[in-house]
Amino acid sequence: MRYFLLCLSIILSFNVSAVEIERDAEIQADIVGDSELINAVVGMVRGNGYTCDSLSTLYPFTFGTGYRVICNRWTLFYEVEDVGNNRWVVKRKK
DSSP: HHHHHHHHHHHTTTTOOOEEEEEEEEEEEETTHHHHHHHHHHHHHHHHTTSSSSSEEEEESSSSSEEEEETTTTTEEEEEEEHHHHHTEEEEEE
16 A cells, blocks of 8 residues: 555655655654655645645544645645545545
8 A cells, every 4th residue: 555655646746845744743653754655645635736835744544544634834634545446535624
């Protein structure tokens, strides 16, 4: 899954810079050091035309496959969800 997510983000966000992680960001412990995953998820948000200049929060879904993403000092809320058949959907939540 992570390999596919990485490949998809490269396609969607070619030439997009790495995301700035905010000083007080809340990121699940096992994701903190995984810059490829972080950049892939944020790349999908950006690749779908949404704004994410800095990362406030990144957590995987408790059930299902996907991530809750909050950007730009807790102002932009997204869900990046695997809906099956190698298809990921980004939704703005607020």
